[in-house]
Amino acid sequence: MSTRTLRRRVLAGAGALSLALTGGVVALTGPAQAATKTTPVPVKCVAPAPQPGANGNQDYTVTVPDTAKAGETVPITIDPGETPVVPMFTIDTVNTIKAKLLVGGVAQTVTSPPVNSHQEAGKKADPPAFSGTIKIPDGTEGTTVQITIDQVVTDADLGGTVYTTTCTPDPRPSAPVASIAVEALPKDPVTTKLTPNSGKAGTAVTATGANFPAGPVTCSAQLAGAATGDAGTGTADASGAATCNITITKKADTIKIDGSVAPAKPFVFIEEQAGVQNPVDIEVLPGPLALGPKDGQPAVSFGAVTINGKAQSVFGAFNAATVQDFRGGSLGWDVTATRTPFLNQATGHSMAKAQLGIQPSCTVTNPDSPSTCTAGAPGAISGTPMKVASQAAGGEELTGGEFAVGGAAMIQLPPFMFADTYQSVVTFSIA
Numbered sequence: 001m002s003t004r005t006l007r008r009r010v011l012a013g014a015g016a017l018s019l020a021l022t023g024g025v026v027a028l029t030g031p032a033q034a035a036t037k038t039t040p041v042p043v044k045c046v047a048p049a050p051q052p053g054a055n056g057n058q059d060y061t062v063t064v065p066d067t068a069k070a071g072e073t074v075p076i077t078i079d080p081g082e083t084p085v086v087p088m089f090t091i092d093t094v095n096t097i098k099a100k101l102l103v104g105g106v107a108q109t110v111t112s113p114p115v116n117s118h119q120e121a122g123k124k125a126d127p128p129a130f131s132g133t134i135k136i137p138d139g140t141e142g143t144t145v146q147i148t149i150d151q152v153v154t155d156a157d158l159g160g161t162v163y164t165t166t167c168t169p170d171p172r173p174s175a176p177v178a179s180i181a182v183e184a185l186p187k188d189p190v191t192t193k194l195t196p197n198s199g200k201a202g203t204a205v206t207a208t209g210a211n212f213p214a215g216p217v218t219c220s221a222q223l224a225g226a227a228t229g230d231a232g233t234g235t236a237d238a239s240g241a242a243t244c245n246i247t248i249t250k251k252a253d254t255i256k257i258d259g260s261v262a263p264a265k266p267f268v269f270i271e272e273q274a275g276v277q278n279p280v281d282i283e284v285l286p287g288p289l290a291l292g293p294k295d296g297q298p299a300v301s302f303g304a305v306t307i308n309g310k311a312q313s314v315f316g317a318f319n320a321a322t323v324q325d326f327r328g329g330s331l332g333w334d335v336t337a338t339r340t341p342f343l344n345q346a347t348g349h350s351m352a353k354a355q356l357g358i359q360p361s362c363t364v365t366n367p368d369s370p371s372t373c374t375a376g377a378p379g380a381i382s383g384t385p386m387k388v389a390s391q392a393a394g395g396e397e398l399t400g401g402e403f404a405v406g407g408a409a410m411i412q413l414p415p416f417m418f419a420d421t422y423q424s425v426v427t428f429s430i431a
Helices: none
Strands: 015-022 034-046 054-065 073-079 091-103 106-111 115-119 130-135 144-158 161-169 178-182 190-195 203-210 215-223 226-236 242-248 254-257 289-292 300-304 312-317 321-325 333-339 355-364 379-381 386-391 401-413 421-430
Touching: 054 144, 054 178, 091 130, 106 130, 190 254, 203 226, 203 254, 215 242, 242 254, 289 421, 300 312, 321 333, 321 386, 333 355, 333 379, 355 386, 379 386, 386 401
Parallel strands: 015 300
Antiparallel strands: 015 421, 034 054, 034 161, 054 073, 073 130, 091 106, 091 115, 091 144, 144 161, 144 178, 190 203, 203 242, 215 226, 215 254, 226 242, 289 321, 312 401, 321 401, 333 386, 333 421, 355 379, 355 401
């Protein structure tokens, strides 16, 4: 298929999983001025057989703000330009582009929305521009952050089957395709916690915050966004950590240290009610952190391959793995994958040079989940645990939820091996 490598978008199995192998620029918003730069990037593109890959220059046009603050999320627009791959087929697909960037050395990915694509045979693809956001790394105040391209992956959906083309800069990463001057100012002040975060009239509350200028601070209560009149005072130390004391005398739903950016921290006001009081208590116990199904998965067949004296790649699908985090706290988790060698234990034959790769994915399956999850970087599964998905710890915020963890799978076979049936067991673990 044109400019795409075969990949089925699948979800990875849990426990012991057997793999049996037989034989145009969008306008930016915000106060900062936008800067646009076009950079020729030498790339090596890998496309699915029988479509050959290609090497050549690809002109990336990137638009970002001139300036930003450390820790700030800013818009970015990427126009990939014409690719060096010349398709062999005329085809209509739905394409999604994932631009893997290094922003000040920190890996970040900007993903395009799915776009209908009509590709003519013999004509280079020219994907449309797309927009997203990147985060300016912490601790970069007063510096210029360079943005480079680490890899660009294009997924083309053809009737439910996804074909992937991967273009990698040579050398990797690319030369800078954009830069942002980071202001010497500290990060925006934020209110981080209320102690306690509920109470009736007369409750004394301590509000804490971060990134404030050293010196006196004030704090205030609001109801539906309007100040209630309750206010307090405190101080911020040299590190920017602020503490402010306030007494709540009237109904409020949020409290903040003045000068902090939204959102303010929620406060539950308990109103006095006349009559006979009947306290009602309920204890909420933590649930499990589970990866399922517990009894393992059925074997996954990658079909049959005929030896032809050349290295070959075959593609398959892991079965779905579910992650359930019902612990009711602010902890994170990691899902890792390991595998055993490809063997036939009856004959003793092995494929020591065979590689099993995964392109991880992680999606939220319960819309009420308080957390999101992050897929790991593509790579080879081996005897060393490889992170395929994770949920970040929440600090003061609730984490948890239900997720589906997986990814596309590919086995790379050596040119020569014993003709036999081989099996490797992939184990997904959570901690």
